[in-house]
Amino acid sequence: MKKAFDGSVNYYQVMDELGNIDQSLFPRDLDDNKILEMYRYMSLARALDAKALSLQRQGRAVTYAPLVGEEATQIGSAMALGKDDYFVPNFRQQGVFLARGFGMDGLFLYFRGYEEGNMIPRNMHALPGAVPVSTQMQHAAGLAFAQKYLKTGASVIGFVGDGGTSEGDFYEALNFAGVTKSPLVAIIENNQWAISMPRSRQTAAQTLAQKAIAAGIPGVQVDGNDVIGVYKVIKDALANAKNGPTLVECITYRMSMHTTADDPTKYRPQEDVDVWKKRDPIARVRAYLAKKNLWNDQKEQALTDQNLRSIDEAVEKAESFKGDPASIFEHVYSYMPDILQEELDAAAASNFWQQQQTQQENGE
Ligand SMILES: Cc1ncc(C[n+]2csc(CCOP(=O)(O)OP(=O)(O)O)c2C)c(N)n1
Ligand SMILES: [Mg+2]
Numbered sequence: 001m002k003k004a005f006d007g008s009v010n011y012y013q014v015m016d017e018l019g020n021i022d023q024s025l026f027p028r029d030l031d032d033n034k035i036l037e038m039y040r041y042m043s044l045a046r047a048l049d050a051k052a053l054s055l056q057r058q059g060r061a062v063t064y065a066p067l068v069g070e071e072a073t074q075i076g077s078a079m080a081l082g083k084d085d086y087f088v089p090n091f092r093q094q095g096v097f098l099a100r101g102f103g104m105d106g107l108f109l110y111f112r113g114y115e116e117g118n119m120i121p122r123n124m125h126a127l128p129g130a131v132p133v134s135t136q137m138q139h140a141a142g143l144a145f146a147q148k149y150l151k152t153g154a155s156v157i158g159f160v161g162d163g164g165t166s167e168g169d170f171y172e173a174l175n176f177a178g179v180t181k182s183p184l185v186a187i188i189e190n191n192q193w194a195i196s197m198p199r200s201r202q203t204a205a206q207t208l209a210q211k212a213i214a215a216g217i218p219g220v221q222v223d224g225n226d227v228i229g230v231y232k233v234i235k236d237a238l239a240n241a242k243n244g245p246t247l248v249e250c251i252t253y254r255m256s257m258h259t260t261a262d263d264p265t266k267y268r269p270q271e272d273v274d275v276w277k278k279r280d281p282i283a284r285v286r287a288y289l290a291k292k293n294l295w296n297d298q299k300e301q302a303l304t305d306q307n308l309r310s311i312d313e314a315v316e317k318a319e320s321f322k323g324d325p326a327s328i329f330e331h332v333y334s335y336m337p338d339i340l341q342e343e344l345d346a347a348a349a350s351n352f353w354q355q356q357q358t359q360q361e362n363g364e
Contacts, residue, residue, distance in 0.1 A: 007213040012233050013223040017279055019287030027232045032294055038079055038227050039285045039295075040303060042071040045095035046282060047307040048104060049256075051315065052094075052111050056260045060319070061111040065092045069225075069255030072281030073189050075099050076230025077157060077250075080238060086147070087126040088140035088158040090133070092189065096159070100124060104314035112318060115327045125154070134160055134167035137186065141173035144184035144245070155183035155241035157234065163194020165208050171215070174247065178215035183241035185234060190224065191254035196267040212247035224250030225281040253279070325356050 014025045049068050055061040067074060074095030081087060087096055094107055102124060109117030110129070118128040127143070130136035140158025147154045164170055165188055177184040188208050192199045205211065212219025218240075222233040230250055237246035253276035257264050289295035329336070329344045336344070347353045 005213075007210065009207050009209045009219055009221055011221040011223075012229050013226050014229040014232055015226045015284055015288060017284055019284045019289075019291060021228070021288065025229075025232060027228070027235060029235075030228065030231065032289075032292065034079070035228070035285065036289065036294060038075050038231070039282070039289060041075045041078075041095070041099045042227065042282050042285065043303055044307050044310075045071050045075065045098055047304070048094060048098065048107065048311055051311050052108070053256075053260065055108075055111065055315065061108070062113040063259050063261055064111055065259045066254075066256040067092055067095050069276065069281070070189060070191055070252045071095055072227035072285075073187075073224040073230055073250040073252045076227040077159075077187055077234050079227075080231045080234035081157060082155070082238065084125065084152070084154045085238065086140075086143055086154060086156040088136050088143065088156060089127065089129050090136055090159050090161060090164065090189075091129050091131050092161070093129075093159050097126070100126060102126070104311060105317035108315050108318035109321055112321075114321065114323045115331050116321070116323060117318070119331060134164040134169040134173075136160070137164070137170050137173035140186065141177045141182060141184055144177055144182035144241075145180050148180065148182050153242075155185060155238050157185045157187055157238075159187050159189055161194060162188060162190040162192065162199050162202055162208060163197060164188075165211060166202055171211070174212065174215035174217065174245070177245040178217045181244035184245040185237040185241060186245060186247045187234070188247070188249040189252065190249050191252050193254050193258065193264075193268070195258045195262060196264075198268075207249060209247055209249035215245075215247075217245045217247060219247040219249070221249045221251060224252030225279045225284070227281060227285055252281070322361075325353065 012025065014022050046068055049066050052061055052064045053066055056064045074093055078096040078099035087100060089096060097107060106117050120126045120128055127139055137158050137160050140156050144156040147156065160170055174186060190199065190208055194202060207221055209219035209221045220233055222229045224230060233248055237248055240246060255273060255276060286295055326344060329340050
């Protein structure tokens with residue numbers, strides 16, 4: 001008997017809960033200006049999150065999936081991405097969109113249910129949000145293969161949740177990317193919950209990163225509340241993407257509800273949430289910056305004010321948008337299939353359709 005295979009998964013943390021850095025892992029291309037930029041984006045993402053939640057509660061936005069607690073995973077990944085690389089989201093990556101330069105008014109438009117808010121400018125190299133769990137990983141793998149086939153030199157990051165890693169699409173995407181050695185970095189945003197299903201019941205596997213082993217590709221874990229750790233691990237994976245894919249498991253926590261349609265107090269104890277409060281991804285960056293005299297209460301206040309101003313402006317812009325209800329039939333196909341055309345015609349002929357338009361014109 002001999003050992004046929006031996007696999008392992010490394011875990012990375014560069015910045016701890018108190019803002020201390022492990023210099024041996026600190027990425028060489030990172031400087032304090034970039035860390036300040038990360039901090040600003042994380043802070044903006046959290047403020048945008050709070051605003052979206054409050055708008056939804058006032059009936060000014062539809063269902064919303066909060067990101068609070070997951071800022072380091074999202075901003076660290078976004079900042080590691082090259083300009084020409086692609087980003088494939090699921091439904092919770094508002095922070096990545098922000099840090100990629102997608103306008104906040106567009107995000108609010110999407111939260112209000114307008115298709116126009118889900119139209120990503122081509123040069124942004126991102127796909128629109130995907131709600132069917134894990135289907136986006138197939139798109140990410142295909143997009144990554146296309147980069148290799150067309151020799152563009154670009155790579156792709158694709159986001160999936162801990163729950164999403166139990167779907168067939170996830171395994172198929174990893175397998176395909178592994179066989180074709182496509183430049184894909186598959187990022188698991190492991191926030192410990194899939195609605196009310198805890199990570200412990202999701203799989204008997206000790207880590208989610210080890211799912212890479214079956215696909216013959218490297219899998220690593222990183223403290224997903226450590227923005228510098230996430231940046232480092234994703235940057236390294238992207239640097240290696242020309243040789244093939246990597247699976248990165250970011251270990252973070254969903255501090256809030258799954259979506260505004262969910263009430264987590266029904267299935268998880270507050271004590272669990274309190275443990276993760278101490279690992280807050282924003283507080284530790286602030287501690288680091290304060291220790292270096294790069295941050296103080298005055299700067300924090302100025303940032304808070306500036307965030308609120310820019311968010312209010314974006315909301316105003318999104319709320320003054322006059323959409324064409326017909327747009328719900330567009331943007332899915334490059335052409336209008338007969339079945340959709342029939343539905344569009346039926347909707348246009350109905351009274352309901354006119355009522356919708358009148359209501360919108362009256363700002364109701
Ligand atoms: C194929 C499919 N099954 C079920 C759902 C309903 N659903 C939406 S989100 C979700 C849980 C996803 O959990 P996870 O992948 O961990 O991502 P998270 O929401 O935690 O970011 C489920 C079951 C769906 N959207 N698509
Ligand atoms: Mg989850």
